[in-house]
Amino acid sequence: MLFSPVVEHLLESLRVLPGVGPKSAQRMALHLLERDRAGGERLVQALHEALERVGYCQRCRNLTEHEVCSLCEDARRESTSLCVVESPADLMAIEEAGGYRGRYFVLHGHLSPLDGIGPDALGLDLLEQEVRTHRYQEIVLATNPTVEGEATAHYIAEQLRPLGVTFSRLAYGVPLGGELEYVDGGTLSRAFSGRQPFQS
Amino acid sequence: MLFSPVVEHLLESLRVLPGVGPKSAQRMALHLLERDRAGGERLVQALHEALERVGYCQRCRNLTEHEVCSLCEDARRESTSLCVVESPADLMAIEEAGGYRGRYFVLHGHLSPLDGIGPDALGLDLLEQEVRTHRYQEIVLATNPTVEGEATAHYIAEQLRPLGVTFSRLAYGVPLGGELEYVDGGTLSRAFSGRQPFQS
Numbered sequence: 001m002l003f004s005p006v007v008e009h010l011l012e013s014l015r016v017l018p019g020v021g022p023k024s025a026q027r028m029a030l031h032l033l034e035r036d037r038a039g040g041e042r043l044v045q046a047l048h049e050a051l052e053r054v055g056y057c058q059r060c061r062n063l064t065e066h067e068v069c070s071l072c073e074d075a076r077r078e079s080t081s082l083c084v085v086e087s088p089a090d091l092m093a094i095e096e097a098g099g100y101r102g103r104y105f106v107l108h109g110h111l112s113p114l115d116g117i118g119p120d121a122l123g124l125d126l127l128e129q130e131v132r133t134h135r136y137q138e139i140v141l142a143t144n145p146t147v148e149g150e151a152t153a154h155y156i157a158e159q160l161r162p163l164g165v166t167f168s169r170l171a172y173g174v175p176l177g178g179e180l181e182y183v184d185g186g187t188l189s190r191a192f193s194g195r196q197p198f199q200s
Numbered sequence: 201m202l203f204s205p206v207v208e209h210l211l212e213s214l215r216v217l218p219g220v221g222p223k224s225a226q227r228m229a230l231h232l233l234e235r236d237r238a239g240g241e242r243l244v245q246a247l248h249e250a251l252e253r254v255g256y257c258q259r260c261r262n263l264t265e266h267e268v269c270s271l272c273e274d275a276r277r278e279s280t281s282l283c284v285v286e287s288p289a290d291l292m293a294i295e296e297a298g299g300y301r302g303r304y305f306v307l308h309g310h311l312s313p314l315d316g317i318g319p320d321a322l323g324l325d326l327l328e329q330e331v332r333t334h335r336y337q338e339i340v341l342a343t344n345p346t347v348e349g350e351a352t353a354h355y356i357a358e359q360l361r362p363l364g365v366t367f368s369r370l371a372y373g374v375p376l377g378g379e380l381e382y383v384d385g386g387t388l389s390r391a392f393s394g395r396q397p398f399q400s
Contacts, residue, residue, distance in 0.1 A: 014247075027218055040250075
């Protein structure tokens, strides 16, 4: 033990952060203790408050400290379409990309029977209730383009089909700015089969 | 504002950590809120406790939650030499490298008159008192190999010279495992002028 137990405990605790190994933890701890104690205090307060107060929106399961999140409260959002995502990070990515102005529903994961994650854990009853109540014209199933994400999208479509809504899924294809030679075969063949008329 | 103010405040506060930009802050916040709230609580506690309790050792100015740090308390450390470093991180690096078994003194910076950092801020009176009291045979001036580190080393040697101790400085040279072609000219010329008889 090089340092005091209190500092060692801090080093260890910082490693709960994703991407933080022993060296970064040391750099962070020393930075806070040596150069920015006020910033450290703010972090303690902010993290404590977030852990204490932030829960799920009762309507869309986005993270919020209120009963209903600001996106659900926002009357200017289009109420005709609902976008179903696996995580708040996905929601943020879509919002940052811009272009979508409808509502969201956050699953917080995907179906994974082996890990005991079933329809209940994903709030699918709440989703069904939301779709029943608000008469969306379209539901964008924006789960991840993975085997589990696909399976989850299929399961949801199956469950909600009786409600008579239209489902869509994000387009597969080559990413913008990428080089074809580095695109994987699966993506490339999906991009081929989904090719579009060229507007010149 | 995508998220709740509380989450936004957490994102902002995480950015006091060195090397954490907006994207990492988001990943960290969502990880803690979505997957490891218990880890987040532990981090709050550990950081709060460290900020509250950790100060400087009264003897060597290393970080500690006690009056005197565990290195100073350790009677097995050699009491003949004292290693002066700029920061606790330098102390940790030397300890991890192994080989040195003496005592330390931490300056918490280097002389920088323009930033108002003078001898007082570096605890040089405490250092002088330490050297007077403990009769070290050697003082290793392990400040950084930079202009400021050199200047600080010279200043300290000048100040303590009347006490009749021997000073040393870490060897300059090419780093182990490096390739000569990538070593900068200054380092290379110091390595040349400091060349040693080859023991084969």
